[in-house]
Amino acid sequence: MTAKTQLQVEAIRNGTVIDHIPAGQALKILKLFHFLDTHQAITVGFNLPSKAFGHKDLIKIENASLTEDQANQLAIFAPDATVNIIQEFKVVEKRKLCLPERIKHIFSCPNSNCITHADATAESNFQVLNQNGRIRLKCRYCEKVFDKAIVASYK
Numbered sequence: 001m002t003a004k005t006q007l008q009v010e011a012i013r014n015g016t017v018i019d020h021i022p023a024g025q026a027l028k029i030l031k032l033f034h035f036l037d038t039h040q041a042i043t044v045g046f047n048l049p050s051k052a053f054g055h056k057d058l059i060k061i062e063n064a065s066l067t068e069d070q071a072n073q074l075a076i077f078a079p080d081a082t083v084n085i086i087q088e089f090k091v092v093e094k095r096k097l098c099l100p101e102r103i104k105h106i107f108s109c110p111n112s113n114c115i116t117h118a119d120a121t122a123e124s125n126f127q128v129l130n131q132n133g134r135i136r137l138k139c140r141y142c143e144k145v146f147d148k149a150i151v152a153s154y155k
């Protein structure tokens, strides 16, 4: 780890740093996970230099931590991200993300004929498919398969 990376990670006292987000994905992640609603101080870095990826985004959230569910969902958008838990300016835990098998509640099905739009008791439920690194989501109800970007942008 370079001295520069160390500084970026250690700039907050307590909280969570999500590092190695693919460049351009940070805003989407902020919105999707409603991090702004937490009213905590949030710092976002765009297009930071990254040895492994060329460029990366980074999100620092003070006094907050990710639940395991959130970390799994994050894995869909940023499979190579690392989640650093910071206490008293120190990284006390580095979590690697792993793709969940299923993702529930978060996204609506983009298929307008899907039963989930008519039946309020049918909660959205997608199977996560990893096809050679390309993440796709399969609706449990209509069994249609969507690219993750389509599902994430559909409201």
Ligand SMILES: [Zn+2]
Pocket: 109, 110, 111, 114, 115, 116, 139, 140, 141, 142, 143, 144
């Ligand atoms: Zn569906």
